[in-house]
Amino acid sequence: AVVSTQSTGEQVIQLKDxxxxxxxxxxxxxxxxxxxxxxxxxxxxxxxxxxPRKIQQAVRKATSEKPAEEVDxxxxxxxxxxxxxxxxTKVEENVKRLLETLNEKPLITNCSRVGSVKEGxxxxxxxxxxxxxxxxxxxxxxxxxxxSKTYCKVFLExxxxxxxxxxxxxxxxxxxxxxxxxxxxxxxxxxxAICV
Numbered sequence: 327a328v329v330s331t332q333s334t335g336e337q338v339i340q341l342k343d344x345x346x347x348x349x350x351x352x353x354x355x356x357x358x359x360x361x362x363x364x365x366x367x368x369x370x371x372x373x374x375x376x377x378p379r380k381i382q383q384a385v386r387k388a389t390s391e392k393p394a395e396e397v398d399x400x401x402x403x404x405x406x407x408x409x410x411x412x413x414x415t416k417v418e419e420n421v422k423r424l425l426e427t428l429n430e431k432p433l434i435t436n437c438s439r440v441g442s443v444k445e446g447x448x449x450x451x452x453x454x455x456x457x458x459x460x461x462x463x464x465x466x467x468x469x470x471x472x473x474s475k476t477y478c479k480v481f482l483e484x485x486x487x488x489x490x491x492x493x494x495x496x497x498x499x500x501x502x503x504x505x506x507x508x509x510x511x512x513x514x515x516x517x518x519a520i521c522v
Contacts, residue, residue: 400458401435402485403465405451408477410439421453427474428467432460452485493518 411420418437425432436454443449455461461484468482486494501520504513514521 399485399487401455401461403453403455403461404483404485405453405480406483407448407480408451410448417451421451424471424477424480425464427477428464428470430460430464430467432456432464 405421405424408420408424411417417439418434421434421437422431433456434453435456437451439449439451441447441449455464464482465484471477471480471482497515497518497520501513501515504511504520511522
């Protein structure tokens, strides 16, 4: 009777081992199948998930850095058409000379060119002013530059977000089309809308 009990105990242990091996085999097959389907999904969506813009957004979110669109632009002035500096002059000196033609000497906190250097192209200048009132005063006087011989092709505008720039571009295109279609009428942009 003792021999049959040991063999029954051994049989139970052997059956438990077989059940474990079947369970492990089933689990391994399930894991492999799921990993294959997961890797298929990843490979199909990898180009979208790893796009530089998505990576930058993830890094900004992780570091809680403000994106470029959220930068305070309320005191920034964009200067277009200002000739590039010679190697021995600074951008700020050129901007100060430009603003002196408008009889203004604002307090400039930062001044730099944006964009990459390209032959035959003049990069815009971003000028950060001390106050919004100064910016508005300069924008009101900006049309006086047309009368200047030196700065007649220089334009001043407020700094805009990329969305605002594209909207402004569309509005200017519509304005141009309206002026061509109706040469006798006067169209202007006020508050982002075209007025007659």
